Amino acid sequence: MTASTDFAPMPDTAGFFGPYGGQLVPPHLKQAMDDINAAYAEITQRQDFQDELAQLFTDYVGRPSPIFHAKRLSGLLGGAQIHLKREDLNHTGAHKINHCLGEALLAKFMGKKKVIAETGAGQHGVALATACALVGIPCEIHMGQVDIEKEHPNVTKMRILGCKLVPVTRGAATLKEAVDSAFEEYLTNPTDYLYAIGSVVGPHPFPMMVRDFQSIIGREAREQFQAKHGKLPDYVAACVGGGSNAMGMFTAFLNDASVKLVGVEPSGEGTDKPGRHAATLSMGKPGEIHGMKCYVLEDAPGVPAAVHSIASGLDYPGVGPQHSYLKDIGRVQYESVTDKECLDAFMQLSRVEGIIPALESAHAVAWAMRVAPTLSKDTHILVNLSGRGDKDADYVAKVLGI
Ligand SMILES: Cc1ncc(COP(=O)(O)O)c(C=O)c1O
Incomplete structure (x- = not known):
């Protein structure tokens, strides 16, 4: 039995799943998102990328x-x-390593100088710090102070893996504030940085890309x-x-x-x-x-x-x-x-x-x-x-x- 592909074409070219999704970002960021989308389309067509990811899934993740x-x-x-x-x-x-490897390889392919992300439970942060260590790209993780205290083992791991951890103390100091803070840092240089979003959220192409890797x-x-x-x-x-x-x-x-x-x-x-x-x-x-x-x-x-x-x-x-x-x-x-x-x-x-x-x-x-x-x-x-x-x-x- 094989799955039919009725759902596969989603999202449309503008990143919409029905009325949801899209790219609600300022014009200069739209260009950055379009560049990521184009690079993603390019690497997914390349056999060497597919082979490298498949090999990492087997030998590194244990799939x-x-x-x-x-x-x-x-x-x-x-x-x-x-x-x-x-x-x-x-x-x-956790599952987070699946898309982090994809995002880190994409960052390397695009010649990015830093990968930035938010983390809630710390799983995305640890997985991204791991993938960046493997690929050799600096990594910066924003995490709410409340979560830092709650998820201490993951905080220690991120530090050992060599990423820069940025504590976020504003508001409720949890996941939403961490996203806001990471996004602000990304906006300072979207050309050289990649915001490696930790879930199927954010502007197009992230909901599609993270879904595909997962x-x-x-x-x-x-x-x-x-x-x-x-x-x-x-x-x-x-x-x-x-x-x-x-x-x-x-x-x-x-x-x-x-x-x-x-x-x-x-x-x-x-x-x-x-x-x-x-x-x-x-x-x-x-x-x-x-x-x-x-x-x-x-x-x-x-x-x-x-x-x-x-x-x-x-x-x-x-x-x-x-x-x-x-x-x-x-x-x-x-x-x-x-x-x-x-x-x-x-x-x-x-x-x-x-x-x-x-x-x-x-x-x-x-x-x-x-x-x-x-x-x-x-x-x-x-x-x-x-x-x-x-x-x-x-x-x-x-x-x-x-
Ligand atoms: C183990 C685990 N499951 C699930 C989630 C939730 O994320 P998502 O809904 O993107 O899978 C997280 C997020 O940190 C997680 O660490």
């Missing part, structure tokens, strides 16, 4: 990542079978699942912050009508508590943020709302434009999971399967754990386990008093 049948967890829940796509086993511990996840998973079970999973679920691990997983399944796709957002302390969740697609409205049109959580038009999630990588008031489109056309169902459900799933998976998930990924696991008991034993749920929880272990132990 293909396996799919693990969580038999004990499924048995305990007494319903559907839960399977995990083990992106947590990648070098640097789509290895779903291509592998679809083939692996089919080979092992002789059919496709009934559900495919992934957590959604900006949405890169979810788009990476969903893309290969978009044209498989039998496969239900579920994106899981953070409802934090409850969607009834404004400012204490980050369920952008469930609770937001179409708007504009960080150079794109997408669903946004806003206090007023153009004023992003405060957001919260126990998972630093998920507390973002915007979301990828392709997710916004997939929600509107009903191809992906978006659900949300609270901080508490996330913590429960984090502990359950750790104690029942011996796998400590990232708090971000634990949202998708929590959704699967919620629905599994309501489904039959021959229903299969494939969850993208986007990252490992080493970075969260101390924080969770403190919160739970372990």
Whole structure:
């Protein structure tokens, strides 16, 4: 069985997924984005680039990542079978390395002198610092002070890897402020710098480019699942912050009508508590943020709302434009999971399967754990386990008093 390519032409040449996406940037930046788009189009046509990336995926990242049948967890829940796509086993511990290698190779190809990015949980920061060390390009990561304190192991790793870490103390000092700060630095010299966006967000071509680099996840998973079970999973679920691990997983399944796709957002302390969740697609409205049109959580038009999630990588008031489109056309169902459900799933998976998930990924696991008991034993749920929880272990132990 092969996927048809109905969804592949998205976005259009102006970077739109239906009404979402685009390039909402000032004219001088539009030129920089167009240059990135042209360079991306060029390298993706080149066999030497494709070969180098494929080789790095195998020898450096450790791809293909396996799919693990969580038999004990499924048995305990007494319903559907839960399977995990083990992106947590990648070098640097999450899916982020997939697009960081692509972006670092692109920066080298374009002759850029510095790669800049934001990070929330620190996974994108570590992955980018790693890819830049490998490729030999200076790297600068902007990170909210709140996240710096919470995600200390990743901060230490970024320093060891030789990147310049810029603490961001303004506003809530989390992911949105880190994006603002990194973007300001990028604007000082868009000719010599590349802003390596950490998710399927921002102006065109980033939502497309990051999705393409991440789509290895779903291509592998679809083939692996089919080979092992002789059919496709009934559900495919992934957590959604900006949405890169979810788009990476969903893309290969978009044209498989039998496969239900579920994106899981953070409802934090409850969607009834404004400012204490980050369920952008469930609770937001179409708007504009960080150079794109997408669903946004806003206090007023153009004023992003405060957001919260126990998972630093998920507390973002915007979301990828392709997710916004997939929600509107009903191809992906978006659900949300609270901080508490996330913590429960984090502990359950750790104690029942011996796998400590990232708090971000634990949202998708929590959704699967919620629905599994309501489904039959021959229903299969494939969850993208986007990252490992080493970075969260101390924080969770403190919160739970372990
Ligand atoms: C392990 C992990 N999963 C998921 C995410 C959320 O990002 P995205 O929605 O782009 O996959 C992050 C972000 O830091 C992460 O570290």
